[in-house]
Amino acid sequence: MQAIWQGLNEIFTEIEKAFHETKKRYPKEVRCKPGCVDCCYALFDLSLAEAALIYREFTRKPRGVRREILRRVEKYEKEWLRKKPAVLNPFVISAIKIRCPLLNDQKRCDLYEARPATCRLYGIPILIAGETFVCGFSGFEPGKSYPTVYFEKVLERLASLSDKIAPDGGKIRVPLPAALRGRFPGVQLLTQ
Structure with a gap:
């Protein structure tokens, strides 16, 4: 797994x-700052490699912190069931706002150092399926050209790392609650 952690570190x-x-x-356009948690209400899933890292770091937290995160996971899942749309696609899902179970009451991420690519990119323009997305609080103007991260390329690299964990691991997407519980369908993780 050391090669996976190193690969994730390079991507991150x-x-x-x-x-x-x-x-x-673009200092006026990128408005991210401590205490702003808009990104912590965006839904996302994880590559198998990111999920393994999240699980490893979660298991290293003190018992009380783990219990609190799992309490928030239950709340997150109930909220998801209440808000889940009939049709799932990135554009519909991006409109749903649910508090990430890793966001603590001090407006900090309990696994900040292990946060996935999605969280790390939030706040700057990214291209997904031919459509540019930016944080709603940013100052990026529609129609104007900015440097953009091609998210599909990031996903390809994450998939390549995930393939090293399990056959076809690059095709596996893991919901955050499953990652925190260490539930990876058909995959035995060795998180040393």
């Missing part, structure tokens, strides 16, 4: 670099 380092370069070039 590149994402951080792209984020900081965009923020440096």
Whole structure:
């Protein structure tokens, strides 16, 4: 698994670099700051590699923190069942706002260092399925050209890492609650 952790670190380092370069070039448009939690209400799933990292870091937290996160997971799942649309696609899902179970009452992520690519990219323009997405609180103007991260390329790299965990692991997408519970259908994780 060491190669997986190293690969994730490389991807996350590149994402951080792209984020900081965009923020440096467009400081008025990138409005991310401590206490802003809009990204913590966006729905997302995880690559198998990201899910394994989340699970590993979750299991390293003190028992009380783990219990509190799992309490929030139950609340998250109930909210999802209440809001789940009949048709699932990225555009419909992006409109649903549910508090991430990793967001604690101090408006901090309990697994910030292990947060997935989606969270790391939130706040700068990203391209998904030919459509550009930005944070609703950003200052990026519609129709204007900005540096954009091609999310499909990030997903391809994450899939490649996931393939090293399990056959066809790159095709597996893991919901956050399943990752926190260590439930990966058909996959035995060794998270050392």
